[in-house]
Amino acid sequence: MRIPKEFFEGVKVKEIMNTDIVMVTPYHDMKSIQEIMRIKRIDGVPVVNDLGKIIGLVTVENVISALASGDLKSPCEKYMVRNPKYLDPEDNLYTALKLFRQYRFGRFPVVNNEGEVLGILSTKDIVLKLLAIEEKEVKIEKKSELEPLILEYPVLGGDFVSAGIASSTVKKVLQQLGVEPSIIRRVAIITYEAEMNIVIHAYRGVLKVFLTPEIIEIIAEDEGPGISDIELAMQPGYSTAPDNIREMGFGAGMGLPNIKNCSDELRIESIVGKGTKVISKIYLDKK
Amino acid sequence: MKARDIVKLIDGEVLAGEEIIEQVEIKRGFAADLMSDVLALVECENKDVVLITGITNPQIVRTAEMLDIPMIIVARGKLVPEETINLAKEKGIILVRTKNIVFVTSGILFQNGIKGAIVKGSREEGKSC
Numbered sequence: 001m002r003i004p005k006e007f008f009e010g011v012k013v014k015e016i017m018n019t020d021i022v023m024v025t026p027y028h029d030m031k032s033i034q035e036i037m038r039i040k041r042i043d044g045v046p047v048v049n050d051l052g053k054i055i056g057l058v059t060v061e062n063v064i065s066a067l068a069s070g071d072l073k074s075p076c077e078k079y080m081v082r083n084p085k086y087l088d089p090e091d092n093l094y095t096a097l098k099l100f101r102q103y104r105f106g107r108f109p110v111v112n113n114e115g116e117v118l119g120i121l122s123t124k125d126i127v128l129k130l131l132a133i134e135e136k137e138v139k140i141e142k143k144s145e146l147e148p149l150i151l152e153y154p155v156l157g158g159d160f161v162s163a164g165i166a167s168s169t170v171k172k173v174l175q176q177l178g179v180e181p182s183i184i185r186r187v188a189i190i191t192y193e194a195e196m197n198i199v200i201h202a203y204r205g206v207l208k209v210f211l212t213p214e215i216i217e218i219i220a221e222d223e224g225p226g227i228s229d230i231e232l233a234m235q236p237g238y239s240t241a242p243d244n245i246r247e248m249g250f251g252a253g254m255g256l257p258n259i260k261n262c263s264d265e266l267r268i269e270s271i272v273g274k275g276t277k278v279i280s281k282i283y284l285d286k287k
Numbered sequence: 288m289k290a291r292d293i294v295k296l297i298d299g300e301v302l303a304g305e306e307i308i309e310q311v312e313i314k315r316g317f318a319a320d321l322m323s324d325v326l327a328l329v330e331c332e333n334k335d336v337v338l339i340t341g342i343t344n345p346q347i348v349r350t351a352e353m354l355d356i357p358m359i360i361v362a363r364g365k366l367v368p369e370e371t372i373n374l375a376k377e378k379g380i381i382l383v384r385t386k387n388i389v390f391v392t393s394g395i396l397f398q399n400g401i402k403g404a405i406v407k408g409s410r411e412e413g414k415s416c
Contacts, residue, residue, distance in 0.1 A: 050370060161370065164349030171353065181332055188353040189326045196346075249342045249350070254323035261327065 003130070005094055013096055014089035016129045017110045017119035022154060023048045025161060026055065026077035030066040033058050033076055035204055036154050044107040046117040047080050050161075053115035056080035059106070086111040089118050093129075096121060149177075149211040155198040157224065160248065163199040166207045167191040177211070183282060186262040187216055190280050193255040194220035200245050201225065202275065218280045226272040234260065234268075288313050288399065290358050290381050293337065296395050297385040299360065302372045304381030311357045311381060313337045315404035318393045322350040329404050331355045336404040339392050343367045348374040348382070357381060362389040 022036050023046050033045050037060060047056035062079040066072050086109045087096055099108060100123060107122035151173060153166035171188045179187075191207060198205035202224025210217040227233045234256050241251025256278075260266050265281040290311040294301060301308060317329050318339040329336055337358040340347055343365050351359055357380060361367055364386040375382040385392055 051373065161345070164346065164352075168349065168352055185330070185332075185354065192349065192353050193323065193326065247342075248344050248346055249320055249322035249340070250346065252321050252323055254321065254327060258323055258327045 008094035008097060009092045011093040011129065012089070013087050013091045013093065013110055013121055014118065016093070016125050017087075017089070017121045018042070018125050019119040021046065021117065021120050023052075023117060023162075024058070024076060025049070026080070027075050028156070028159075029073050030058075030063060030076055030079060031072040032156055032204060034063050034067075034072065037063065039154050039206060040152070042120070043122065044109070044120055045076075046109045046120070047076060048117065054084070054086070054109060054111050054117050056082050057084040057109055084109060087121055088112070093126065097126070100126075149173075151209040151211070153207045155195050155205045155207055155220075155222075157199060157201070157203040157205070157222075159199055163196060164192060167195050170207075170209050174211075179216075179284075183216070183284065186282055187218065189262045190218050190259050190282075191220075193258050194218065194278055194280075196250050197255050197276075197278075198222045198224070200241050200251060205275075214283065214285050216282045216284065218282075219277065221275065221277045223275040226274055226276055227268070227270040228272050230268050230270060288401065290337075293358070293360075293396065293401075294383055296399060297360065297383070297387055297392050299383040299385040302361075302367055302382040302384055303375035304358070304379065307357075307379060308381055313358060313401060316393065316396050316401045317404040318389050322346055325350050325356075326353065329354055329356065331357075331404065337396070337401070339389055339396075341365065341389055343371055345371045345374045347371065348378055348380055351380050352378050358383070360385055360392055362387060362392050 022040060024033060026047055036045055037043060043060040045058045046054050047058060049055050058076045058080045066079050085103060089110050089112060107120050109117050110119045110121055111117055151170055155166055167188060170191050171184060174184045174187060195207055198220060202222035205220060205222030208219040232238055236257040237253040239251050239253035245251035259280060263280040264283050267279040270276040290308045290313055293313055312335060314335040316337045316339060317325060319325050320341050331354045334355050334357050336356050337360060338351055338356050339360045339362060341362050343361055347359055348371060359382050361384045367384055372382060
């Protein structure tokens, strides 16, 4: 079967690119990027400077090179593809496919005129698009009824620059879905405090939000030192955070109590030396 | 009170959000360096709260974003990092710097009719947050 060129020309890159992307700075180590790729099941991570403009792309091939040299601790600046080829969001799929054929890359970042990364287009996204042509409408409608909406974001320990991005994205999604403002406020506080906890205390973690019409469940799971006495950690004012964290306006022992106050149900599981899992539930039908 | 009038009262320097300064109407204020306290206590459903702080890192903007706080005042004339200013611009939040200390800034606003912003009920009632 041959798909007519007109079909590809009618599809814009911005319509099918994957916008659920993670960006890193040149200082991120290859190990954490490997983790991001594993958790998010992606094979390319854009590298941006302090102004959020693209300067490179770490691909799965770069991770393999670092792995082969036993050098995963190095900053990604050392291995990333510099000034990568990219697509414009307004490009059509035909232009994109020509680029894929020319360079034989597996994915291209999608970058606007200001140099900001809007998404990534991989061959996988294109294949899925082809499959979705006919089934699209039926499928999506069914899905929203049956399955919970799951949002998932990796959070890096010590990454104070990106801290808050995951919570910000969650908030935006809930607003788009028309969730009640008082509920959004509670979710925002829980996710933000949980995200800050991972950034302050852990090595790396994931923030997950499950949404159904009845309940919002927020799970923040990290690999880190763990909490030895959870009851003590729940006490307002108790903190193990170092002074430099306090200078940032956090680490005064109010994180977990804040999370508790905004949750209808809260469970904390922790193993010292391994990590912590915070599970918070908010019921939506409760009046 | 219009955000613009607040800037005048405290002799402030607008670092971000100049374009919305005529529209934003402030009724209440909250002063803190501890962002967890802001998160715990401020309710800003009507987008009418100003946050006064001595902290300058981007987390003040993130905190404001989480709670829909439209305006932040950094007191004591501290140098505000570029990344904080850029984030405020991106999020459409007014960021102002004043040479006044937190106490004086709060006093000026209070004298001019800005009330304390606090969540209905208290922390102990928790679930109302």
